[in-house]
Amino acid sequence: MRELYKLLHIEGNLSTAYYPQTDGQTEQVNQELEQYLRLYVNHRQLDWADWLALTEFAHNNHEHSVTKLSPFFVNSGQHPSDFTSIRMTSSNLLAEEFAKHVKGVHELAQANLTQANDDMKCFYDRHAGKLITYKTGQKVFLDGRNIKMIRPTKKMDNKWFGPFEVVEKVGASAYRLKIPKTWKHAHSVFNEILLKLAVQPSFESQK
Structure with missing residues (x-):
């Protein structure tokens, strides 16, 4: 295409x-x-x-x-x-x-x-806040509002998933992420508004 x-x-x-x-x-x-x-x-x-x-x-x-x-x-x-x-x-x-x-x-x-x-x-x-430009290899969290998991109650599911590695930028405002292979139902390209930069924990117990 x-x-x-x-x-x-x-x-x-x-x-x-x-x-x-x-x-x-x-x-x-x-x-x-x-x-x-x-x-x-x-x-x-x-x-x-x-x-x-x-x-x-x-x-x-x-x-x-x-x-x-x-x-x-x-x-x-x-x-x-x-x-x-x-x-x-x-x-x-x-x-x-x-x-x-x-x-x-x-x-x-x-x-x-x-x-x-x-x-x-x-x-x-x-x-709509200030959008961030992500680079290949950076780790980001993915907003979980549109991700369907096997848990029966969405309200008790995780709000964010990841962190996932940024593979490439697609188009003007979307990124391809390295998501788990078990997520067969999910497409790997997400808009930047659904992402936020993953900040590394300051110490071990913060994970």
Whole structure:
């Protein structure tokens, strides 16, 4: 794949799991929609699936924080109806009631997506510290939040594993580690945000 990139003059940036900053657009969309749906699951447990189409519409009509344009506008050059110009009176009371309900749900979806985006940015800014560049041969600890072990209770499992030796840097922000061969279920490449430098104990009992 790397040789193919060279031939086609493609600058590759390999993605790693559990790190939304690598493939920002895809991962951010996934997390925003997941957070949005969690809001609906909490309050609309009986009918949340009915509004998935409106969820998609609200997201595609939502202004991107970087481009300042919605996906709808980028693809078609125009904005679709946002339900603000719909005639809200009718001789058919059922149709009128449903139209008002759809408009309300759409406004709620738009507000929730905006809140989800703000929450994601706030959370990342609060937890993103200064990243360290690791060198081949250095020992690092690996965050255990995404590592599945045979212990039945995750809360009582180790928070960090290692130390493991850094084999090489992969892409812009990931490292290949020399993990145990018994970890057949785990990939050996991890993002730098899941690593921390292993400090040698000052005396024997600190191990």
